[in-house]
Structure formats: structure tokens, C-alpha cells
Amino acid sequence: MFWRETFIVFRRQLRIALRNPAWVIIGLVQPVLYLCLFGPLLEPLAGTLGAENAYTLFVPGLLVQLGLFGALFAGFGLIAEWRAGVVEAERVTPASRTALLLGRILRDVLQLFVQGIVLIGLAFLFGLTGSIPGMILGLVITVLLGAACAAASNALALTTKSEDVMAPVLNSIALPVLLLSGILLPMTIGPQWLQVVSDFMPTKYIVNAIRELFTGDFFTITTLWGVVWTLVLFAAGLYVGTRTFRKENA
Amino acid sequence: MIHARGLARTFEGRGRGRKDEVKAVAGVDIDVETGEIVGFLGPNGAGKTTTLRMLTTLLKPTAGTATVAGFDVATQSKEVRKSIGYVSQSGSTSPEARAGEEIMDHGMLYGISRRQAESRGRELFGQLDLEGLWERKPQAMSGGQRRRLDIAMGLVHDPQLVFLDEPTTGLDPQARANLWTHISELRDTRGATVFLTTHYLDEADALCDRILVIDHGSIVASDTPDALKRQVAGDLVELVVADAAQAAAAAELLGRVADAELAAEGATVSARVRGAGHEIAGLIRGLDAAGIALESIEVRRPTLDDVFLDLTGRSLREDA
Numbered sequence: 001m002f003w004r005e006t007f008i009v010f011r012r013q014l015r016i017a018l019r020n021p022a023w024v025i026i027g028l029v030q031p032v033l034y035l036c037l038f039g040p041l042l043e044p045l046a047g048t049l050g051a052e053n054a055y056t057l058f059v060p061g062l063l064v065q066l067g068l069f070g071a072l073f074a075g076f077g078l079i080a081e082w083r084a085g086v087v088e089a090e091r092v093t094p095a096s097r098t099a100l101l102l103g104r105i106l107r108d109v110l111q112l113f114v115q116g117i118v119l120i121g122l123a124f125l126f127g128l129t130g131s132i133p134g135m136i137l138g139l140v141i142t143v144l145l146g147a148a149c150a151a152a153s154n155a156l157a158l159t160t161k162s163e164d165v166m167a168p169v170l171n172s173i174a175l176p177v178l179l180l181s182g183i184l185l186p187m188t189i190g191p192q193w194l195q196v197v198s199d200f201m202p203t204k205y206i207v208n209a210i211r212e213l214f215t216g217d218f219f220t221i222t223t224l225w226g227v228v229w230t231l232v233l234f235a236a237g238l239y240v241g242t243r244t245f246r247k248e249n250a
Numbered sequence: 251m252i253h254a255r256g257l258a259r260t261f262e263g264r265g266r267g268r269k270d271e272v273k274a275v276a277g278v279d280i281d282v283e284t285g286e287i288v289g290f291l292g293p294n295g296a297g298k299t300t301t302l303r304m305l306t307t308l309l310k311p312t313a314g315t316a317t318v319a320g321f322d323v324a325t326q327s328k329e330v331r332k333s334i335g336y337v338s339q340s341g342s343t344s345p346e347a348r349a350g351e352e353i354m355d356h357g358m359l360y361g362i363s364r365r366q367a368e369s370r371g372r373e374l375f376g377q378l379d380l381e382g383l384w385e386r387k388p389q390a391m392s393g394g395q396r397r398r399l400d401i402a403m404g405l406v407h408d409p410q411l412v413f414l415d416e417p418t419t420g421l422d423p424q425a426r427a428n429l430w431t432h433i434s435e436l437r438d439t440r441g442a443t444v445f446l447t448t449h450y451l452d453e454a455d456a457l458c459d460r461i462l463v464i465d466h467g468s469i470v471a472s473d474t475p476d477a478l479k480r481q482v483a484g485d486l487v488e489l490v491v492a493d494a495a496q497a498a499a500a501a502e503l504l505g506r507v508a509d510a511e512l513a514a515e516g517a518t519v520s521a522r523v524r525g526a527g528h529e530i531a532g533l534i535r536g537l538d539a540a541g542i543a544l545e546s547i548e549v550r551r552p553t554l555d556d557v558f559l560d561l562t563g564r565s566l567r568e569d570a
Contacts, residue, residue: 005359012355016347081344089342089403092306093359094331 005095009103017107027111030070031119034062038184039126049186052215055128059120060138060210061183064203066115067142068177071149072170074108075157082161101154101245108150109143116142131216138210141230145206148230148237155244181207202229251411251443252282252305256314258467259300274300276467277314282445284410287437289458290447291558297467298447299339302415305445306336319411332360335404335412339419341396342403345389349380349399352388353406360407367406374402378432394425398432405436412436414446418453430457451554461554465562479552484509485526486552487533489519490545503536517545522552 017023039058046054081087090100116139120128153170160166180187180194181203187195198204209226217223258277262270275297282288292298303309305318307327316323319333343352350371357367375381378398388396397417404412417433418426434457436442448454454461455475463471463478471478487508491500494517501512501519507529508521523529526549537544 001361008355008358012347012351015351016344020346083340084344085338085340085342085400086344088308088338088340089336089356090359091308092331092334092336092338093356094328094361095359 002096002099005099006102006106009090009095009100010106011103013104013107014110017111027070027115028118031062031066031115032122034065035119035122035126039123049189053127053129055123055126056130056214057186057211059123059128060214061207062119063116063138063142063210064145064181064207065178065183066119067112067146068149068203069174070112070115071108071146072153072174074104074150075153075155075166076163078104078154078157079161079163079166082158087158097245098242101151101241104154105147105150105241109147112146113139113143130214134213134216134218137218138213141206141210141213141226144230144234145203148233148235151237151241155241158244177201177203180204183207186211202233205229206233251284251286252280252316252318252445254278254280254305254314254316257301257304257311257316258313259297259304259309260312273467275304278464278467278469280305280316280462280469282443284443285437285441286460287433287444287446287458289454289461290445290464291449291451291454291461291554292447292464293449296464298449298464299415301464302336302413302445302447306334306413307331308336332407333410335407335409337400337404337412337414337417339415341388342400343388343396346387348384349386349388349391350375350384353399353403356403357406362407370406370408371402374405377435378402379428392425393421394428397421397425397429401429401432409442411443411445414444416447416449418448418450426453433457451558455554463558463561470561471557475554478557479554480524484522484524484552486548486550486556487521487523487526487530488546488548488550489537490547491517491519492543492545493517496542499540500537500542503533503540503542506536507533 039055042058043054046052046057049057051057078087087100091097120135120139156166156169160169178184180198180201182188182198183203187198187204190198205222205225206229207226209223212220212223212226256277256279257275258273259275261272261274278297278301280301290298290301300309304311305316305323307323307330310324318330321329321333323330342356343349353371353374354364354367357370358364362370372384375384378401380395380398380402383391383395383399388399391399401414401417404414414433418429421429430453433444433446436444446457458475461471461473461475461478462469473481487504489500489504491497497514497517497519501514504519504521504523505512507523509524512519512521514520530547530549534547
């Protein structure tokens with residue numbers, strides 16, 4: 001029953017999204033633009049940053065960025081649905097509230113998965129070399145992180161019910177996370193104080209872990225920390241999300 | 251079908267440093283029998299939607315109990331949800347989805363099979379004059395069509411009890427009249443019990459077997475539309491005398507049968523008279539005997555507007 005309900009919600013979300021050409025095109029163009037417009041800038045820097053291959057440094061950062069930001073903004077769609085009465089109509093059915101959330105998250109996760117494949121595939125054309133199993137694992141971590149963010153974003157959307165409140169909240173979270181996680185440039189090139197601040201950013205460990213995975217280092221302490229943080233965020237995101245969806249009057 | 255006792259809901263408003271309690275619904279008793287169409291009438295902010303959301307398990311009561319379709323709303327919410335259809339004010343479909351797919355998905359969330367959902371959906375589209383709109387997006391439908399689609403969504407699982415929250419708000423008169431026919435048919439052809447909220451008196455009058463009037467979170471009246479009109483206001487009798495000088499004398503005679511205060515303006519005298527049909531013959535004889543010639547006499551049955559004014563001291567249109 002639960003999985004059937006989840007699937008009904010997922011299929012509905014996906015169907016509506018796929019019929020929206022903007023959703024499809026923007027989703028696919030995003031990773032391409034990053035690779036084409038930002039990749040060339042990094043290539044000459046790769047040596048000074050301590051990487052043999054610029055793309056094992058760059059692509060993991062982009063993956064995490066897709067996972068974080070694509071999914072964090074997923075909640076906006078829910079506000080529109082709430083306004084149209086869809087959320088209430090679904091909540092008055094006997095369907096599980098968790099299924100209503102999970103079906104939506106699965107769509108965002110699928111989008112992220114496809115974007116990640118496109119990104120990694122294209123990066124090969126640009127000259128990415130590294131461990132294929134590591135890349136697969138890196139993609140899995142990204143997807144889990146994305147699921148956590150999508151769940152949190154949906155929870156925030158259902159709590160605030162207003163784009164005007166949600167946009168500044170998300171931006172104020174997103175900017176420090178982007179700057180302090182070493183998504184675009186590794187934190188190691190920064191001054192001491194900046195590195196210390198970034199130590200408090202769970203996503204930094206995740207980016208670092210995916211970088212190591214891409215180069216084929218599976219069993220390092222960095223990788224372990226990244227996996228642990230991913231699982232913690234995943235659990236926390238799903239907890240907050242389901243709690244909000246199960247709450248009455250949400 | 252619905253039995254509520256002392257159902258109440260208090261919201262905690264968050265003021266600056268202090269806690270306000272807002273009593274949205276202050277303990278209502280509601281009884282609705284199978285096959286009834288009951289109207290829940292009140293101005294905006296009276297507590298209609300809050301009550302409805304409690305009865306449909308969307309909101310937990312802070313006090314009191316309610317059984318809906320035989321199940322307790324607090325402890326058996328899943329069973330309640332299976333047995334009821336709820337058509338909310340805000341709609342139920344995404345503007346960019348397709349109508350047929352929306353109704354099928356909705357039905358399947360109720361646990362019915364894909365095939366069943368499709369056949370029920372198509373049948374409802376037929377009954378609600380939505381033929382040919384199966385592939386249409388709600389954003390390309392008229393207001394009346396969208397509202398009927400919402401109703402179809404609420405009926406896809408064949409509920410015995412349907413809640414309609416302000417079903418005709420925002421529709422043009424023709425679409426409203428059309429929707430009224432469909433709502434009556436819910437009971438007449440399907441045997442469903444209907445509980446609807448409205449702030450249109452004519453709608454409650456035209457559709458409902460019984461009306462509950464709610465104001466400031468409490469039910470102030472419950473009866474049939476006719477009984478309410480009889481009980482509260484009395485008929486309005488308006489006399490226009492031929493000679494304005496005789497107005498005072500006419501007023502005196504009218505005052506003998508009148509229920510409430512007289513209103514006199516120039517040659518016109520009017521008053522509420524309980525059972526005017528019965529009193530009017532004597533009144534005319536009396537006027538005749540006193541030699542008072544009449545320009546016109548008019549008896550107006552009270553409208554529910556009058557009832558509402560009488561019950562709450564304000565007109566229904568003075569929205570909160």
C-alpha cells in the first residue's frame with residue numbers, strides 16, 4: 001500500500017514535470033553550462049591545487065552543488081501545489097502522509113540522478129579520468145544528499161507556505177554552504193581561519209569524500225567522514241520532512 | 251452520519267511576547283442524518299471552514315468529539331477519510347495537469363484500482379457535464395468546469411458523505427444554478443449525504459433540508475429554511491396609505507398585530523407580523539372600518555438575510 005501510494009505520487013509529479021519543457025531543458029543544460037564555462041578556468045589551476053586531473057577536483061564539487069541547490073529549491077513547487085489545493089486534496093485521502101512526501105522526493109532524486117549521469121558523461125569528453133566505481137559511489141552519495149535537501153525543502157515549503165519567506169531563508173543557507181564547502185575550489189588553498197570555519201560545514205566532508213572516491217581512494221578517513229555525514233544528513237532530512245508532512249494542519 | 255459534541259478548536263496566535271488564544275470554534279454540537287443536505291451558514295471567519303476541517307480529519311479538535319460516517323475523527327481518521335469526500339475551497343488539481351489523470355491518481359490514492367478509477371472518473375465526467383474534458387488542463391477550463399472537476403475528484407471513491415466547502419464561491423449566476431442541480435442530484439440519485447458551507451443565503455435556501463447558522467464559533471440556529479424564516483423574523487407587511495395624514499392611524503392599527511417595532515416614513519408604514527397570512531384579513535377590515543384608504547399593501551416573506559440579521563445582529567454581507 002505504502003509503496004503503491006508513493007509510486008502514484010511520484011508518477012504524477014514526474015508526468016507533470018516532463019510535460020514542462022523548461023524543467024527538462026534547464027535541468028539538462030545546467031551541468032553542461034558549468035562544465036563548458038567553468039571547467040576551462042580550472043584546468044590550468046589543477047596542478048597548483050594538487051590534483052592530477054582537474055576534473056576529479058571539479059566534477060565532485062559540481063555534483064554536490066547540483067545535489068544541494070537543485071533539491072533545496074524543490075519545495076517551491078510544493079507551495080504552488082498547496083495553493084492550488086492539491087496538497088489538501090491528497091491529505092484528505094487515506095494515503096500515507098510519508099508517501100505524499102516520498103513520491104515528491106523521488107522525482108527530485110531521479111532528476112538529480114540523470115543530471116549527475118549527464119555531468120559525469122560529459123566530463124569524460126572534457127578529459128575526466130579516474131575510478132569508475134568511485135564515480136558511481138560518488139553519485140550515490142550525491143543522490144542521498146539530494147534526497148535530504150529535497151525533504152528539508154518540502155518541509156520548509158509546507159511550514160512557510162510562502163515563496164517570499166522561503167527564498168531569503170534558502171539563500172541565506174545556500175550562500176555560506178557554497179562558499180565554505182569547497183565546492184568550487186578546495187578549502188585547503190585558503191587561510192587558516194577560513195579552513196577552521198569550513199571544518200564546521202558537513203558538506204565540506206562530503207565534497208572531499210567524493211573527490212577521493214573519484215580518484216579511487218575508497219578506504220580513507222576522509223571518505224568515511226563524507227559517508228557518515230551523508231547518512232546523518234539523509235536521516236535528518238527525512239525525519240524533518242516526514243514529521244512536517246505528518247503534522248496536522250500542515 | 252455526523253455526530254459532534256462540544257467540538258472546539260483554539261488557535262494559538264503568536265503575539266509579541268504574549269500568547270493570544272483565538273477561539274475559532276467554541277464547542278459546537280452537530281447532528282446530520284443519512285440522506286440529508288445540510289447547509290452550514292455563516293460570514294467569513296465565523297468558523298465554518300475550521301469546523302469542516304475538523305470533521306474531515308484535517309485538523310485535530312482541541313476539545314470535544316465527533317464521529318463521522320460511524321468513525322471517530324480523532325482515533326479512526328483513516329476510516330473516516332475512506333468514507334468521505336471533501337471538496338475544499340481552494341480546488342484540488344494542478345493547473346497544468348490533465349483532468350482525467352488527476353481524477354485517476356486521486357482515486358488510486360483512495361486505494362481503488364486503476365481500471366475502477368478510470369471508469370468511475372469517466373462516469374462522473376458524464377454526470378457532471380464534463381464530457382470531452384478528460385485531456386483538458388484545469389488552467390484551460392472555466393470556473394464552473396473547474397469546480398465540477400473538484401466535485402468529481404471528491405466523488406471518485408463513491409463516498410457516502412460529501413463535504414463541500416463554499417462550492418459556488420466565485421461562479422457566475424448561471425454556473426451556480428447549474429452546480430446546485432448537480433449537488434441536489436448527489437442526494438437524489440446517489441443517496442449521498444451532503445454537508446456544505448456557504449455564505450450565500452439563497453444557496454442555503456435553495457439546496458438545503460436544514461441549515462445550521464454559525465457565528466463567532468458557535469451555532470446560533472439550526473432548523474429548516476422555512477422554519478427559520480417563520481421562527482425568527484415574521485413577514486414584513488408594508489402599507490402605503492393614500493393620504494399621508496392617515497399614516498399615524500394606520501400605524502396604530504398595524505401596531506396591534508405587529509411583532510416588532512414599526513417603521514413609518516411619509517405615507518409608508520411597515521412592520522414585521524408573525525403569520526401575516528392569518529392576520530392580514532383582520533388588518534384590512536380594521537383599516538376599512540377606520541376609513542383609511544390604501545394605495546398598496548405588500549406582504550414579504552422573510553429572507554434568510556433577515557434571519558441572519560435577527561440572529562446575529564449584523565448582516566451577512568458585513569464580512570468579518
